[in-house]
Amino acid sequence: MLGGGPAGLSAAWELACGGARVLVVEREDDTGGLCRTHVRDGYRFDMGGHRFITADRELLDRVVALAGKDLLLAERTSEVALLGKRFKYPLEPRDLLEKLPPQLAVRALASFLRQRLRPRKAPKSFEDWATQRFGRVLYELFLGPYTEKVWGVAPSQLSPEWAPQRISFRNLSEVARTLLRRRSNNPQRTYAKTFLYPRLGMGQLFTRVREAAEGAGAEVLCGSTVAGFEVEGGRVVAARLNTPQGPARVACDWVLSTIPLPSLVGLVDPSLAASLGQRLPFRPVRFLNLGLRAAKVLPTTWRYVGEGGLRAGRLQEPNKRSLAMAPSGRSSLMVEIPYALGDEIDGLSDRDLLARIRRELEALEVPLEDDPPVVFSVRAPEAYPVHMRDATSARDAAFARLAPLENLRSFGRQGSFRFVFSDASMRMGLVAASGVLSERLATNHELSRVQSRRTLTEVASLVNAGTLAPGG
Ligand SMILES: Cc1cc2nc3c(=O)[nH]c(=O)nc-3n(C[C@H](O)[C@H](O)[C@H](O)COP(=O)(O)OP(=O)(O)OC[C@H]3O[C@@H](n4cnc5c(N)ncnc54)[C@H](O)[C@@H]3O)c2cc1C
Structure with missing residues (x-):
């Protein structure tokens, strides 16, 4: 198992419970991946503000069984600092119109309505997607600059594909209706404001997953990376590792990887690493x-x-x-x-x-x-x-290069190169592990499509609520 984040630990847990011998190889000095919590002098910090929320009932039951007494129900309260003011978050058109300088509010509304009257073309970039839905003024005021700051790429170079996962105010007629009604008259508001949160930080949940995996017999090797594979007859038969104790060779029947997809492909075909790294940054x-x-x-x-x-x-x-x-x-x-x-x-x-x-x-x-x-x-x-405009074809090229290795799979947020949350990563790990146990392992493409149903639910409810929300 390469990578000890939520996806890798969940797979290790399932595999170990199913009787498989598992070794988790993790680069950092501790497991948890992006869901780690760092502790200093009694202060605890996640890597960004994490929350656990899912519509995957079976996964939720597992998480509650594992960490139930330490799970708190917290409430999401957020705001956006813009133009020296604080706006409600998720952004609400009415709040925006009330707080923006009047001339800007009128321009924003006019550009939004102009977009509404134009026939919609298939968007080629995030910029197209966002301006078509919100109008150029709102795009230039918030969505464009914020997106460029977070992703480090001009929004015209970003694929529109990921936008519905992060920006949830999609439906123009809903927007228009929302503009015309007060929030209190909106009985459909179902935006997920509450979430589960482990008392000692998000990392506590994945410490529990690791403990459960180790309790079932999995081994974890931190501070270690994989340097290469030995391949025979289309199967990886061993991995060469760099460990704190020096180089090591580990024989294996399966390699499940959650490390960044370009890094994995680089181990199989170093000549592809640089170009894939640029296309899947x-x-x-x-x-x-x-x-x-x-x-x-x-x-x-x-x-x-x-x-x-x-x-x-x-x-x-x-x-x-x-x-x-x-x-x-x-x-x-x-x-x-x-x-x-x-x-x-x-x-x-x-x-x-x-x-x-x-x-x-x-x-x-x-x-x-x-x-x-x-x-x-x-x-x-x-x-x-970063979902550049050709991310889909770059991901396809990466998976095509891995496909001849029949006992190697890549999944998780980094391994599928998809903007997924921890619940989807956990589910990918569980699906991959049960595939190994049943000897009917899904393909890389199938694993990468294991998406968080919560994402879809939030999108649907945000549309109902008339809100505009870049996600976590
Ligand atoms: C700022 C921010 C906020 C977020 N907020 C939320 C949230 O509120 N709720 C939520 O559910 N999710 C949130 N997420 C997403 C969540 O953190 C990820 O979905 C989740 O951690 C993905 O798990 P993973 O195991 O797929 O990948 P990762 O957590 O990235 O784990 C991959 C692991 O592989 C290891 N690794 C990498 N390269 C190598 C190598 N060569 N050899 C060995 N090991 C290697 C890494 O060190 C890491 O431990 C947020 C993410 C960010 C960045």
């Missing part, structure tokens, strides 16, 4: 974690930073989800900062990053004490799979 995020003496920082759990000129993408106050995320009577702040390898943000020390972000927090009117007792940052090099 990941956007790194640096999380600046600040343990504070203050008891409270933000009015909401999440604040999206809509201002394109600021590098911070989102602010979170972790103890809004669980009071155990900070020492008693204290709070903390986490700032998500998307970056590019080698750029200014990447090169700053934690203290210099704090100085840089302090200026942004002042601009956002977020009070920050002079000398926070805890300051550290964590980097996620593969935080977001």
